[in-house]
Amino acid sequence: MEITHYLGLAAVLFAIGAATVLLRRNAIVVFMGVELMLNATNLAFVTFARIHGDVTGQVLAFFVMVVAAAEVVVGLAIIITIFRSRRSASVDDVNLLQS
Amino acid sequence: MTTSGAENALFWVLAPLMVLAALGLLFARKAVHAAVCVMFVMVGLAVLYVALEAPFLGVVQVVVYTGAVMMLFLFVLMLVGVDAADSLTETIRGQRWLGLLLGLGLVVVLLGVIAQAAFPPAAGLAATEAVTNPVALARVLLGDYVLAMEAVGVLLVTAALAGLVLTHRRRLSVRPTQRVLAAARVAALPEGRTLTPLPAPGVYAQNNAMDTPALGPDGEPLPHSVPRVLRIRGQERSATAVLAEEETLVPREDLRRIGVGPSSDVPDGTTSPGEDDDEGGEVR
Numbered sequence: 001m002e003i004t005h006y007l008g009l010a011a012v013l014f015a016i017g018a019a020t021v022l023l024r025r026n027a028i029v030v031f032m033g034v035e036l037m038l039n040a041t042n043l044a045f046v047t048f049a050r051i052h053g054d055v056t057g058q059v060l061a062f063f064v065m066v067v068a069a070a071e072v073v074v075g076l077a078i079i080i081t082i083f084r085s086r087r088s089a090s091v092d093d094v095n096l097l098q099s
Numbered sequence: 100m101t102t103s104g105a106e107n108a109l110f111w112v113l114a115p116l117m118v119l120a121a122l123g124l125l126f127a128r129k130a131v132h133a134a135v136c137v138m139f140v141m142v143g144l145a146v147l148y149v150a151l152e153a154p155f156l157g158v159v160q161v162v163v164y165t166g167a168v169m170m171l172f173l174f175v176l177m178l179v180g181v182d183a184a185d186s187l188t189e190t191i192r193g194q195r196w197l198g199l200l201l202g203l204g205l206v207v208v209l210l211g212v213i214a215q216a217a218f219p220p221a222a223g224l225a226a227t228e229a230v231t232n233p234v235a236l237a238r239v240l241l242g243d244y245v246l247a248m249e250a251v252g253v254l255l256v257t258a259a260l261a262g263l264v265l266t267h268r269r270r271l272s273v274r275p276t277q278r279v280l281a282a283a284r285v286a287a288l289p290e291g292r293t294l295t296p297l298p299a300p301g302v303y304a305q306n307n308a309m310d311t312p313a314l315g316p317d318g319e320p321l322p323h324s325v326p327r328v329l330r331i332r333g334q335e336r337s338a339t340a341v342l343a344e345e346e347t348l349v350p351r352e353d354l355r356r357i358g359v360g361p362s363s364d365v366p367d368g369t370t371s372p373g374e375d376d377d378e379g380g381e382v383r
Binding site: 059 | 117133152175201206219239243261266
């Protein structure tokens, strides 16, 4: 097995996450799709770190994890706030600016 | 660099399962099922990190992602409502097929790029990890990227504050303190309210039901000792009825004769010890 198979797995996971963001309507599930994409990039980072023999890739994956944690806190807080005022977590219901 | 046989087996067992779980995120109707699927993917990624000579990141992956992030997701799911299934009606026409098409296109493009790219022969991390992996990571993190790390620290504090501010609810009224509650109770005294808790319902030797009022020290029944709901429903029994039933069960003359009966006609709520053998069924 070539080590680039890990990159293939990362690409597939990333695409599934992107499709989740495009297809699903529940805001929390959409958010999990974003998390899946971040995880896929992390896998690519770690794989590249191993390919190039340099731990910098792992450090960058670490940064991605930290930023993802911060992003989850803010995003879920926003979802809760919207749910409180709108009684719904569907991204389709947040269209007040539309009309 | 070709990998060892054990790593081969690990990858080919884990990768299809992870892809299946990720597809579960895409297709699961319920959000909780999707969350469990994502958790599986993340644990699988942690295992792969360890296989990829990044044990520290593997541990951090388990702690941060499955431990903190996905638990936060589950908490929010419980808060928002677990039963809320995703609606499957399309609001934008053709969105589903377009989304699937874009996802497939992304897979094809990314896999094509990876297949076409020429990678250098993999070096492996054995050279940099003469020290252990966390130490090697710390040297880079606190050396080359120390400024970015400080910025990330600021970001984390800001995010924590943002979480507090966004979920903060302003109270519409002043929270009543114990002093305010006590003052309100004293102020309500002229309206017939009591300072103390209400008396318990009547307890007699033959029945201590909730629907019979207690007797005050003057022998008068206390109507407010019966729960308010029973009073409103009209289900309370008067104390005199209960006492009259006792009279029929044991005539007062007999009690007087054996010297344990009440000497006066004031009903005092206590009955003699001789009459509580099996009258409970008859009272009910």
